[in-house]
Every structure is written in structure tokens, then in C-alpha cells.
Amino acid sequence: MKKEVLAVVCGLSLVLAAGACKKKEEKPPVPQTGMPGQQQPMPPGHQAMMPKGETSIVVPDTVKGKWKGVVLVVEDKTTKKKEELTINVNSDMKVPNSNLKISVGEFLPDFKMDGLTLTSVSNEPNNPAAAINVSENGKQIFPAEQGKKWGWLYTKFPTVHPFDHPKYSISLKNGVKKG
Numbered sequence: 001m002k003k004e005v006l007a008v009v010c011g012l013s014l015v016l017a018a019g020a021c022k023k024k025e026e027k028p029p030v031p032q033t034g035m036p037g038q039q040q041p042m043p044p045g046h047q048a049m050m051p052k053g054e055t056s057i058v059v060p061d062t063v064k065g066k067w068k069g070v071v072l073v074v075e076d077k078t079t080k081k082k083e084e085l086t087i088n089v090n091s092d093m094k095v096p097n098s099n100l101k102i103s104v105g106e107f108l109p110d111f112k113m114d115g116l117t118l119t120s121v122s123n124e125p126n127n128p129a130a131a132i133n134v135s136e137n138g139k140q141i142f143p144a145e146q147g148k149k150w151g152w153l154y155t156k157f158p159t160v161h162p163f164d165h166p167k168y169s170i171s172l173k174n175g176v177k178k179g
Contacts, residue, residue: 057106057131057150058119066123067107070130071173072153074100078167086176100168105131105150107175118152128155130172134163141165 069088074095075081085102087093092103108120111129131150134142142163143151153172154160163170 053116055116055118057108058117059106059108060120062123063109063120066178067109067175068178069176070104070107071176072102072104072130072132073171073173074102075169075171076167077169084173095168098168099137101135102170103133103135105133107131109175111152111154125155125175128172128175129153130175132163132170134165134170136165142170 067089069086069091072085072087074083074085076098083096085093085095087102087104089104089107092101094101108118108129110120110122110124110126112119112121112127129152132142132153133140133150142165143149143161144164151163152161153163153170155172155174158171
């Protein structure tokens, strides 16, 4: 009987010791990428809870009327020729020697997305973003999503929702202040 109890105790001791020696599995941290003012990516296996509905652009009084336009850099990818175009806010311009027309909506110098609201947290160009619409031969090509009026270009994050075209690239250089 003593041998059986001793065997059970030894067996339990081994199981407990083995469990205590196992290194605790740690999940690697989720890299924090993305833009300031936007939600960080969800860990793998989690679904992002995007608010449903239409986004609205709110230009605060501290920003309203302070920016007259934007400078966009248009590059012909075949010739590698770059051209800077200054386009006024809420206006459009045909890209010379192309079938492209760029419409510029609002310019937000310190872009922030809060739920369905797109706004600027200050009038300082900390995170410049411009709402643009690009059409080719009269057909909207940016944003590519049907029914969406504006796509956004970001100075500091040009690869976030970039303009995608086989021949041209368009990027936001900066905003142009009034006066």
C-alpha cells in the first residue's frame, strides 16, 4: 500500500513539475501601424467594428477658410516626368497632356477620423489630407468604390489608400494657406 501511495505521489509530482517548467506561450505584440488619429489594426483573428453609415467631413471653424488649395504631384510613370499642380479647394483641373481631371474637395491640415466623422484637430499641418476625385474620360476612377465621392490622399502616409493607375501616380505634397 505504501508503494502505491508513493507511486501516486511521485507521479503527481512529475506532472506538476513538468507543468511548472513549461514556458508560458506569449503572443507576439500586434504591430502598431496606421495613421495618427485612426484606429490601430485589430489583432489577427479579430474583426474590426467599422461604424455603418455615411462618413461626414467636418471642417472646424479654426480651419475653415484658412487654406486656399493643395499642391499635388502628378507623375507619368512611363516617362518618370513629375509635375506639381496647385488646385484650389472645392475646384477641379484637367491634368495637362492626359485624359485625367482632378477635383479637390476639402483640405484637412491635421486629419483625424472619429467614427464616421472626418475632421481636423488643429490648423497645423501635422497630418495633411485632401479629399480628391479623379475621373478619366469622364468616368470616375478614384475613389474606385462606386457611390463614394471622395478618396483621400495623405502627405505623410502616401501608401494609405493611394491613387492606383497604370500610367499615373498622384500624391499630396502640401496644402496652400491663404494670404
